Amino acid sequence: MSFAKLENLTAAPELKTGAQRFLSQLKTQKHYSTHTESNYYRQILRLLKFLQERDVVRWDQVKPIHLRQLSAFYHRKGLSPRSIALMLSACRSLFQFLIRDLELPSNPAKGVKAPKFDRKLPKTIDVDQVNALLEGIDEGDDIGVRDKAVAELFYSSGMRLAELVRLNIEDIDWSDRTVRVTGKGNKTRYVPVGGYALEAIREWLKIRGVWLGPDENQALFISQRNGRLSPRSIQQRLAHWGKMVGMNGRLHPHKFRHSCATHLLESSGDLRAVQELLGHADLSTTQVYTHLDFQQLARVYDKAHPRAGKKKSPSKKES
Structure with a gap:
């Protein structure tokens, strides 16, 4: 996976390094598909851009309020509730990784809920x-x-x-x-x-x-x-x-x-x-x-x- 977009961000080095390690292990350890990797990459980029604009430079500075603000920010921008739920899910996985990797004390994304949405039923063939x-x-x-x-x-x-x-x-x-x-x-x-x-x-x-x-x-x-x-x-x-x-x-x-x-x-x-x-x-x-x-x-x-x-x-x- 290419990290070109991530590397071009002006986010703090610790944030970028932690994100890169998380994304790399999706393939080497989790064996996720290319499609799933790309989805995670997009969501983590959104998080990093958001933290960069709020002068957050270390992972241990991220609090639940930041994740709630992230959800509200993209909701106002018109991102669908389903996409916001996917973004928060990716954030939870990232912080769970960082708890092990950087010994973070807790997962700030845990318990942060996305806006409610109607679950679409799968399309089938009779x-x-x-x-x-x-x-x-x-x-x-x-x-x-x-x-x-x-x-x-x-x-x-x-x-x-x-x-x-x-x-x-x-x-x-x-x-x-x-x-x-x-x-x-x-x-x-x-x-x-x-x-x-x-x-x-x-x-x-x-x-x-x-x-x-x-x-x-x-x-x-x-x-x-x-x-x-x-x-x-x-x-x-x-x-x-x-x-x-x-x-x-x-x-x-x-x-x-x-x-x-x-x-x-x-x-x-x-x-x-x-x-x-x-x-x-x-x-x-x-x-x-x-x-x-x-x-x-x-x-x-x-x-x-x-x-x-x-x-x-x-x-x-x-x-």
């Missing part, structure tokens, strides 16, 4: 649309076979884009019908893989062997240039197939993840199992899918229950 999409991917050429395996695995496992990109052939356990996934914070979990996905992967591996030749690249999904398939390439290929089958809206990897979780929860009602599958550290993160399930229930109720509609007001004649 079962019929998923089936139409997966059956609509043209397997007439080698790329189509690979893309079919990618899409089937996304929907079968509910894994994140970065997790699928990291997969190696050895991560698949064919006898157990599971795949070893390395998730956020370099945590490993094992998730089941369905028969359709395993069959699609088997067909892809036949082509992969021809593409790769004697190369020892262990990546499960590769490009025609024999390198590991990039996140951007996967996003573009899925968007392409979404258009080809006439889907409304852009098809992206997280729609498969959300759809997998929602369809499992609708069928099983087992929130804990879905939490394990998705690799959520906190059950509250998974609970967003219960709201989706409730919405479906509400729609069915409104259509089916004989007294679900609003009571009609009596007309003037009736009164």
